[in-house]
Amino acid sequence: MKLPFSGRALAAGTVAAALLLTGGSIAGAAPAPSAAAAPDISLASVKAHLTQLQSIASANGGNRAHGRPGYKASLDYVKAKLDAAGYTTTIQQFTSSGRTGYNLIADWPGGDTNQVVMAGSHLDSVSSGPGINDNGSGSAAVLETALAVSRAGHHPTKHLRFAWWGAEELGLVGSRYYVNTLSAANRAKISGYLNFDMIGSRNAGYFVYDDDPAIEKTFKDYFAGLGVPTEIETEGDGRSDHAPFKSAGVPVGGLFTGASRYKTAAQVAKWGGTAGQAFDRCYHSSCDTTSNINDTALDRNSDAVAHAVWKLSE
Ligand code: TRP
Numbered sequence: 001m002k003l004p005f006s007g008r009a010l011a012a013g014t015v016a017a018a019l020l021l022t023g024g025s026i027a028g029a030a031p032a033p034s035a036a037a038a039p040d041i042s043l044a045s046v047k048a049h050l051t052q053l054q055s056i057a058s059a060n061g062g063n064r065a066h067g068r069p070g071y072k073a074s075l076d077y078v079k080a081k082l083d084a085a086g087y088t089t090t091i092q093q094f095t096s097s098g099r100t101g102y103n104l105i106a107d108w109p110g111g112d113t114n115q116v117v118m119a120g121s122h123l124d125s126v127s128s129g130p131g132i133n134d135n136g137s138g139s140a141a142v143l144e145t146a147l148a149v150s151r152a153g154h155h156p157t158k159h160l161r162f163a164w165w166g167a168e169e170l171g172l173v174g175s176r177y178y179v180n181t182l183s184a185a186n187r188a189k190i191s192g193y194l195n196f197d198m199i200g201s202r203n204a205g206y207f208v209y210d211d212d213p214a215i216e217k218t219f220k221d222y223f224a225g226l227g228v229p230t231e232i233e234t235e236g237d238g239r240s241d242h243a244p245f246k247s248a249g250v251p252v253g254g255l256f257t258g259a260s261r262y263k264t265a266a267q268v269a270k271w272g273g274t275a276g277q278a279f280d281r282c283y284h285s286s287c288d289t290t291s292n293i294n295d296t297a298l299d300r301n302s303d304a305v306a307h308a309v310w311k312l313s314e
């Protein structure tokens with residue numbers, strides 16, 4: 001049985017005890033990995049990325065879809081930010097429906113590469129719109145979290161890897177390609193995969209994936225601390241990029257603020273918003289622009305992304 005996030009505290013305690021027993025000096029030893037709290041992620045910075053993704057769509061026929069120039073331009077934008085922040089970036093190329101697609105993988109140097117914590121989001125839109133909530137929102141929050149790791153000079157115990165997937169809208173193509181091309185040994189090194197697909201829906205709900213219990217608890221605890229009730233994500237389990245990881249036996253989790261399903265009166269009582277309306281009325285349509293974002297939901301979820309990345313990599 002695999003205990004992805006519960007084993008290390010014990011192991012660290014054992015190491016500390018061993019150091020004490022040997023009585024050896026630790027002067028000159030490498031600095032201990034920091035267990036600092038995650039920083040507050042700036043909503044303005046996340047929204048600045050969304051503005052850039054919107055501009056990219058507007059300059060490229062109104063979308064950022066697989067096989068279209070707006071997709072590659074989105075990838076180049078994210079990659080440049082990560083390269084400047086000290087990430088080791090890799091573009092993974094694949095073909096789907098006769099067109100070239102790309103995943104972007106960014107590794108933060110350091111940490112135990114036998115324990116990899118991954119956070120990812122799909123960067124492609126549908127062809128009918130700019131895809132700002134779906135999924136500029138997750139892409140921008142993951143990007144800003146990665147940049148926050150660099151700014152903080154954060155060096156957790158585990159190795160951090162961030163990913164932006166291509167061709168999710170064609171059926172999880174990019175993430176499936178990534179998982180399928182990993183060796184069994186490298187797959188086994190992934191302690192957890194966190195997925196963020198639609199986290200700024202205008203008529204937001206606060207949904208947590210009901211998958212790996214430790215990951216789920218990390219998110220639930222964060223929202224409980226804010227006094228925001230959550231529900232289990234049920235709007236099509238397996239409909240995003242965590243599914244290939246889950247199928248391969250990797251512990252997964254994630255957040256979601258809702259797509260085309262309607263918000264109920266009971267949900268309005270806990271979260272506000274409008275009953276009998278979709279969580280995202282612009283889902284997969286041309287109005288999924290920078291106007292189609294709930295700032296409060298995007299801010300809370302972006303902070304939750306950083307919280308989970310920090311907490312699960314300690
Ligand atoms: N992945 C879907 C899309 O991009 C959106 C979606 C539907 C979703 N149900 C979900 C995302 C459940 C996460 C969880 O169009």
Ligand code: CA
Pocket residue numbers: 040041042043299300302303
């Ligand atoms: Ca914030």
Ligand code: ZN
Pocket residue numbers: 122134135168197198
């Ligand atoms: Zn999506």
